Amino acid sequence: PADPQLTQLTPAEAFTFAVGTICQQGSYMSPRAMSVRVVMFVTLLASLFAFTSYSAKIVAILQTPSDAIQTIDDLTRSPMTLGVQETTYKRVYFAESNDPATQRLYKRKLLPLGERAYMSVVDGVRQLRTGLFAFQVEESSGYDIISKTFTEREKCGLQRVQAFKMPMVAVPIRKLSGYRELFAARLRWQREVGLMGREKRVWLAARTRCEADGAGFLSVRLADVLPAVQVLASGALL
Incomplete structure (x- = not known):
């Protein structure tokens, strides 16, 4: 015998069932x-698996830091604002x-801003937390303030782009001087025993490390979901 609930199934009802299944209804x-x-049952179960996989993919994308900006040209083409210490x-x-x-980069990002493009380290690092802002700063000065003010989750969202290459530091010595080998030997010895690394750690702030690795929680307030609550209330009243 035919099922009376299925003999009257219209294409509109079939479409409604398909949409409801996709929306977990x-x-x-x-x-x-x-x-x-x-x-x-198989249709609803397949929809559950698809919804779970899609949600997990979205969460993974949101937690993964973007690698869209790798060079100066990428920064120039981006909508980010640029500031300089x-x-x-540097001017x-x-x-x-x-x-x-x-x-x-200078003509597109710095020149239109004029004097507003140059700021102190404290102000520049503070604007880094607002998003869509890049700040060119001395590493030791910037890392020191970042380590004191940024949370672990914010540190993981930072990305570094080399603005310009620093010249190689060397000890100038007269050509064919007998002190060349002496200086070279003592400098190698200082590097091997760790004296150079110790002085660097004392005088220069270390690069901030991402230790959270995407872990953490974000609190959701009522104001964040207020539009959804308003739509739900309007639908209930209607």
Whole structure:
């Protein structure tokens, strides 16, 4: 015998069942035929698996730091605002650099802002927390403030791009001088025994490390879900 609930099933009702299944909703239909029940059960179960996989993928994407900006050109093309630590040599470098990528960055990001592009380390690091902002700063100064003010989750969201190459530091010695081997041997010895590393740790702040590794919780307040509550209340009243 035919199932009376299925003989009157219209295409609109079938579409409603399909949409409801995708949205994790139940169905008012309760067919007696075992084959139809199996089909409905498999459909709802497949929808559950698809919804779970989709949710897990979205969470993984949101927790993974973006790697869209790797070079100066990527920063130039991005919608991010750029700030520079207030120092005299950086003003001269960006304005007179022969590097084409640096000049493009200067003309597009720094020149339109004028004096507002140059700021103190404290102000620049504070704006880093607001998002869509890049700050060119001395590593030792920036890492020191970041380690004191940023949370572990915020540290994991930071990314570093080298703005310009620093010149190699060396000890100048007269050509064919007999002190060359002496200086080279003592400098190698200082590096091997750890004296250079010790002085670097004393005078320069270490690079911030991401120790949270995506772990952490974000509190959701009523104001964050207020639009959804308003829509639900409007639907209940109607």
